[in-house]
Amino acid sequence: MHGLETLRTYFNQALDQEQFLKVPEGLYEPIEYTLDLGGKRLRPALCLAACELFSGTISNALNAAIGLELFHNFTLLHDDIMDESPIRRGKPTVYKKWDSSRAILSGDTMFAKAYEYIGKVDKEKLPEVHQLFTQTAIEVCEGQQFDMEFEDRPAVAKDEYLEMIRLKTAVLLAASLKIGAIIGKASEEDAQRIYRFGENLGMAFQLKDDLLDAYADQVKFGKKTGNDIVTNKKTYLIITALEKANEQDKARLSELYSPSAKIEKDEKVSEVLAIFDKLQIKSITEAAIMNYQRKAIEELEAINMSGSRKGTLLAITDYLNKREV
Amino acid sequence: MHGLETLRTYFNQALDQEQFLKVPEGLYEPIEYTLDLGGKRLRPALCLAACELFSGTISNALNAAIGLELFHNFTLLHDDIMDESPIRRGKPTVYKKWDSSRAILSGDTMFAKAYEYIGKVDKEKLPEVHQLFTQTAIEVCEGQQFDMEFEDRPAVAKDEYLEMIRLKTAVLLAASLKIGAIIGKASEEDAQRIYRFGENLGMAFQLKDDLLDAYADQVKFGKKTGNDIVTNKKTYLIITALEKANEQDKARLSELYSPSAKIEKDEKVSEVLAIFDKLQIKSITEAAIMNYQRKAIEELEAINMSGSRKGTLLAITDYLNKREV
Numbered sequence: 001m002h003g004l005e006t007l008r009t010y011f012n013q014a015l016d017q018e019q020f021l022k023v024p025e026g027l028y029e030p031i032e033y034t035l036d037l038g039g040k041r042l043r044p045a046l047c048l049a050a051c052e053l054f055s056g057t058i059s060n061a062l063n064a065a066i067g068l069e070l071f072h073n074f075t076l077l078h079d080d081i082m083d084e085s086p087i088r089r090g091k092p093t094v095y096k097k098w099d100s101s102r103a104i105l106s107g108d109t110m111f112a113k114a115y116e117y118i119g120k121v122d123k124e125k126l127p128e129v130h131q132l133f134t135q136t137a138i139e140v141c142e143g144q145q146f147d148m149e150f151e152d153r154p155a156v157a158k159d160e161y162l163e164m165i166r167l168k169t170a171v172l173l174a175a176s177l178k179i180g181a182i183i184g185k186a187s188e189e190d191a192q193r194i195y196r197f198g199e200n201l202g203m204a205f206q207l208k209d210d211l212l213d214a215y216a217d218q219v220k221f222g223k224k225t226g227n228d229i230v231t232n233k234k235t236y237l238i239i240t241a242l243e244k245a246n247e248q249d250k251a252r253l254s255e256l257y258s259p260s261a262k263i264e265k266d267e268k269v270s271e272v273l274a275i276f277d278k279l280q281i282k283s284i285t286e287a288a289i290m291n292y293q294r295k296a297i298e299e300l301e302a303i304n305m306s307g308s309r310k311g312t313l314l315a316i317t318d319y320l321n322k323r324e325v
Numbered sequence: 326m327h328g329l330e331t332l333r334t335y336f337n338q339a340l341d342q343e344q345f346l347k348v349p350e351g352l353y354e355p356i357e358y359t360l361d362l363g364g365k366r367l368r369p370a371l372c373l374a375a376c377e378l379f380s381g382t383i384s385n386a387l388n389a390a391i392g393l394e395l396f397h398n399f400t401l402l403h404d405d406i407m408d409e410s411p412i413r414r415g416k417p418t419v420y421k422k423w424d425s426s427r428a429i430l431s432g433d434t435m436f437a438k439a440y441e442y443i444g445k446v447d448k449e450k451l452p453e454v455h456q457l458f459t460q461t462a463i464e465v466c467e468g469q470q471f472d473m474e475f476e477d478r479p480a481v482a483k484d485e486y487l488e489m490i491r492l493k494t495a496v497l498l499a500a501s502l503k504i505g506a507i508i509g510k511a512s513e514e515d516a517q518r519i520y521r522f523g524e525n526l527g528m529a530f531q532l533k534d535d536l537l538d539a540y541a542d543q544v545k546f547g548k549k550t551g552n553d554i555v556t557n558k559k560t561y562l563i564i565t566a567l568e569k570a571n572e573q574d575k576a577r578l579s580e581l582y583s584p585s586a587k588i589e590k591d592e593k594v595s596e597v598l599a600i601f602d603k604l605q606i607k608s609i610t611e612a613a614i615m616n617y618q619r620k621a622i623e624e625l626e627a628i629n630m631s632g633s634r635k636g637t638l639l640a641i642t643d644y645l646n647k648r649e650v
Contacts, residue, residue, distance in 0.1 A: 027470040078433060082426040101407040101473060104429060105466055108403060111436060112462040119455045127451050130444045137437040141430055145352040148426060 002052065004316050007045040014062045015069070020113075030094045030106035031113070034073045037089045043068045043176040049312045050180030050194050053305075060122070061183045064129065067117030068176045071133075074110035075140055077103055082148065111137075121183055129179050136175040143168025150234045154254075161239050162203070170202025193299045197313070200296035204289045205320050210235040211285050212324070214273065220324040226269035232257050236288065237281050238272075244279045293321055327377065329641050332370040339387045340394070345438075355419045355431035356438070359398045362414045368393045368501040374637045375505030375519050378630075385447070386508045389454065392442030393501045396458075399435035400465055402428055407473065436462075446508055454504050461500040468493025475559045479579075486564050487528070495527025518624045522638070525621035529614045530645050535560040536610045537649070539598065545649040551594035557582045561613065562606050563597075569604045618646055 002010070020032045044065030051061035079085070080093040081103050087093065095103035114133075121129050146164040150156045177198040181191040212221060213228040214237055228235050238257065242250055253275060255261060256268055263271075276282065296317060300310055327335070345357045369390030376386035404410070405418040406428050412418065420428035446454050471489040475481045502523040506516040537546060538553045539562055553560050563582065567575055578600060580586060581593055588596075601607065621642060625635055 024467055024470045024474060026474055027467060078429055082429060100425070104403055104407060105470055105473075108433075108436065109463060109466040111433065112459055112466065115440065115455070115459045116463070119452070119459055123452045126455065127444070127448045130440070130451065130455060134437055134440045134444055138434060138441070141434040141437065142349055142352060145349045145430055148430075149349060149351055 002049075002058070003312060004045055004049075004319060007048045007058070007312070008041045010058060011041050011044045011048060011062070011065055011069070015066055018066065026102065027106055027109055030077070030098055030102055031110050033097070034077055034094060034106075034110070035069075037091060039073075039089065041069060043072050043172060046173060046198065046313075046316070047176040047180035049316065050177040050186075051184035052180075053194075053303075053309055053313065054181055054184030054186040054190065057184075061180045063117045063120035064179050064183060065176075067114045067120075067133070068172070068179065070110050070114035070117060071137065072172065074107050074114060075144070077107040077110065079144060081107075082144070121179075125182055128182055132175050132178060132182075136171050139167045139171045143171075151232075155242070156234050156239055158236075158239050158243060161234060161236065165206040166199065166203060169206045170199045173202035173205065174198030190303050193303050197296045197299040200292045200299065201317060201320065204292035204296065204317075207236050207285055207289045207292065208320065208323070210237055211282070211289070214276065215282055217324055222325060226265075226273070229269050229272045230265050232259065236285055237276060240284055241276055241279050241281050244281075244284075245275065249275050249278070289321065293317060327374075327383070328637060329370055329374075329644060332373045332383070332637070333366045335383060336366050336369045336373060336387070336390055336394070340391055343391065351427065352431055352434055355402070355423055355427055356435050358422070359402055359419060359431075359435070360394075362416060364398075364414065366394060368397050368497060371498060371523065371638075371641070372501040372505035374641065375502040375511075376509035377505075378519075378628075378634055378638065379506055379509030379511040379515065382509075386505045388442045388445035389504050389508060390501075392439045392445075392458070393497070393504070395435050395439035395442060396462065397497065399432050399439060400469070402432040402435065404469060406432075407469070446504075450507055453507055457500050457503060457507075461496050464492045464496045468496075476557075480567070481559050481564055483561075483564050483568060486559060486561060490531040491524065491528060494531045495524045498527035498530065499523030515628050518628050522621045522624040525617045525624065526642060526645065529617035529621065529642075532561050532610055532614045532617070533645065533648070535562055536607070536614070539601065540607055542649055547650060551590075551598070554594050554597045555590050557584065561610055562601060565609055566601055566604050566606050569606075569609075570600065574600050574603070614646065618642060 015035065020035065021028045047065040047068055048058040048061050052058045076088065077094050080088060081095045081100055085093055086096045091097075093103075094106065118129060118133050119126065143164055143166070146160070147168055150161070150164060174195045175198070178191050178195040181194045186194065210228065212225075213235070214225060216225050218225050227233075229238075238253070242253055245253060253272065256263065256272055261268070297314070300313055300317075301307075303310070340360065345360065346353045372390040372393055373383040373386050377383045401413065402419050405413060406420045406425055410418055411421045416422075418428075419431065440458075443454060443458050444451065468489055468491070471485070472493055475486070475489060499520045500523070503516050503520040506519045511519065535553065537550075538560070539550060541550050543550050552558075554563075563578070567578055570578060578597065581588065581597055586593070622639070625638055625642075626632075628635070
């Protein structure tokens with residue numbers, strides 16, 4: 001079994017062999033630019049790992065892995081327009097480097113190209129893969145819509161937040177794994193288990209993101225922590241804090257998070273973190289992450305095969321939990 | 326065989342039975358709104374007609390027809406953002422009624438929903454239909470990119486223009502027909518013929534659009550003619566005129582079409598039309614339309630079956646040529 005780094009290398013080699021730049025170049029340049037920005041390649045790696053788990057080989061899943069990475073990058077490209085994010089991975093986002101029209105249209109093309117690669121799976125597997133990929137794409141859009149709606153709402157319940165991140169993040173990790181499993185000829189039961197493994201892994205992944213934004217080691221994190229607090233972003237941390245706080249702290253948090261709050265950024269972050277600390281938000285979030293991780297591992301363990309074959313997926317789970325970026 | 330009106334009715338009945346509005350409503354409302362605006366339903370009607378031509382029944386093609394109409398409406402939704410069009414079919418466009426983010430995201434969802442319906446075709450037909458639909462989606466994006474690029478260019482050659490409208494308009498009509506034919510179990514040769522029929526029909530359709538914008542009976546047309554001239558849009562008419570004009574008329578047309586031209590709208594339209602008349606642009610365009618139509622009918626005639634079965638597609642060809650809107 002190959003480790004995460006090796007899977008990434010195989011994937012990047014396969015991706016490099018594909019030719020994305022063609023006429024009209026104005027349409028394809030932003031696609032190549034986006035793919036060249038790199039990233040964790042987590043979704044394709046999971047797809048390849050799941051295929052290898054069930055079939056012993058990754059090669060049949062390479063095209064689907066490219067399709068999944070194209071889809072993920074398409075969502076980033078369009079999300080950056082909607083969220084007005086000027087920078088991604090240290091470089092200008094497509095709508096900033098070119099313009100919104102270019103970002104909309106090259107994103108649409110990237111979505112269609114994702115289907116082109118998904119369409120290369122074995123004929124007998126295509127109906128199931130097509131259905132799962134499509135359902136996932138719709139769910140990811142629903143997640144982004146909830147995310148945008150939540151930004152305009154004064155309060156969001158924890159269950160709503162968890163459902164939003166399930167849709168926006170977890171289902172794509174889950175589908176990447178299940179598509180790899182289907183291509184690797186897993187039984188329906190095992191494919192469903194690997195899906196639930198990915199869903200729980202995805203929940204843990206997003207909560208870890210929330211946690212890192214507030215509590216990461218700033219040097220290793222590579223950017224300033226506390227950005228979610230500065231931008232009033234709804235995260236697991238603030239939602240939990242508002243749930244647990246006494247009336248006085250709740251009122252103060254609401255005040256600090258109001259768009260009209262007049263307080264210097266660093267001061268706001270310190271004050272919010274002080275309340276988080278009092279309420280033990282860090283350890284509550286860590287416990288929630290551990291809980292999702294435990295559920296993920298239970299699903300993986302229920303798959304009936306030698307434990308040694310599951311090493312890659314266990315290592316990825318461990319890596320995602322221990323990451324500091 | 327059913328006529329165009331009957332096919333439209335069947336299609337609209339099938340579409341009405343589908344439930345598009347679900348949670349989050351903010352995402353699905355713009356989709357329902359767009360579908361409720363109506364339209365010619367030309368692509369689904371062509372898909373149903375082709376399926377009936379080869380199999381004697383339309384029912385197997387209804388889901389694919391919905392997928393094609395969803396895709397077409399998704400492209401309109403995103404094009405309206407890029408072209409900053411405030412009105413479509415007499416109502417505010419989605420990005421005007423809601424905002425750009427909503428239009429981008431509900432458009433993306435509509436594209437994914439299109440694939441959901443395409444995914445409902447028979448398992449053994451799915452690989453071919455998936456491939457054709459995806460290739461077509463990519464080509465339509467390429468066509469839109471060329472269209473936008475041409476707007477910023479001083480000159481566009483006729484061949485470039487024809488390739489742009491082939492990509493932006495003709496291939497989707499062609500694919501709608503071919504997908505219907507594949508579902509209707511046409512031979513590969515006949516499916517390819519019906520594709521070329523659609524491609525030529527699509528070229529004639531777009532040139533007819535260009536012609537109507539300048540020469541329609543304004544009362545029947547329902548809106549002011551000459552809009553393409555006012556907005557300096559590259560059309561078959563102006564491209565042909567610039568090709569055929571003497572130096573003096575060419576210079577004057579370029580002057581009138583320059584963004585800095587200082588001339589009242591109606592006056593500009595009259596002066597441009599006067600030059601068009603002198604150069605016989607109307608009859609040249611009509612001849613080009615007839616030529617594409619003739620090629621379309623040749624492809625249809627080459628399909629080896631009783632001519633009486635081809636009545637619907639011949640009638641649609643005739644209707645598109647004679648339309649005044």
